[in-house]
Amino acid sequence: MLKTLDSALALLTRFTIDEPTWGVRELAKATGTHHAVVHRVLATFAANGFLMQDSAGRYALGLRLFELGQVAHQTFVPSAVVQPALDALAEHCGETVFLTLLDGNEGVCTDIGQSQQQLRFSVELGQRFSLLAGAHAKVILAFQSDEFRAAIYQSADIADAATIDGDLARIRADGWSYTREEAAATVAGVALPLRSSDRRRVIGSLGIAGPLQRIEGETVTQLVEILKKTRETIEPVVGLNR
Incomplete structure (x- = not known):
């Protein structure tokens, strides 16, 4: 039957x-x-x-x-899909995993998969971020419009926008971001963009962050690949109503 x-x-x-x-x-x-x-x-x-x-x-x-x-x-409750996926990824890679969504001209942390290691990156639900520092933030900014980026630079009084634009261009070409000690000392991060359900907009990011000594070299490439697999699970859910 x-x-x-x-x-x-x-x-x-x-x-x-x-x-x-x-x-x-x-x-x-x-x-x-x-x-x-x-x-x-x-x-x-x-x-x-x-x-x-x-x-x-x-x-x-x-x-x-x-x-x-x-x-x-x-x-449908998106967290029923998102949270288990983040927890599984955090357990697999041993680092803190978190979801950041674009809210106005900032990013806000909406979901976290906690690392179980004693030395780990700490982030809180609802924590807001500038879009100018950190892999999780810059991978969002990289895929926004020229006008949006210009407004961010102006509001932050950025004098050397050309350098940041160069970084963002590389992120767009690679499809992911890696930063070292930008958002916090001794911390490195890797992140991928998350798109809306119509695929037209980048609405957030899926990132991994942890101690610099654990996230460098070939480890970065490995983390990008496992991030991609988790993104396949959560992106359709996250982008459903955005």
Whole structure:
């Protein structure tokens, strides 16, 4: 029975933005499933409102799925995904992991995965940061508009904006940021940008910070790779309503 359910759901997931409608034989050919089975499954979904059928016999997603999507949207708690992911990453790398979101012209720490090491980077929920120092901050600033960056420089009375612009250009080219002793003495950090759900804006960062002697050399490259894996999990959630 579970195998049948798996097969039915596999057919349902074929309805995507790129391919929103399917005919029975067309879907059967695409999935390698007998057309009689496909017909039976699609008809059952349609009878229960999960699919609807047009006059040409093609199927599309139905209003019942829209209703369930609304329920999920209103009751979904991002922290249920984010916090376990940060905790797992902190345990894996042994360093403090934290999420920073852009708020006005500052970054604010919204979620933390605590390092269990005695010597560790300390950050607090709700702590605010300038966007001009630290990997977690600069990786956000790097992907903002020229006008936004200029306003940040002006408000901080930055005389040598060209040097910072050069740093930010390198961050944009690399897709990640690494800094040493910028936000705090003896501390190094690595961070990746987090994008909005439409992928058009950088809304925050996912960062790791710890003692300089533990975050340098080849370790930095390794941390970037594990950050990327965690980002795949949390970015769709973090960017959902931003």
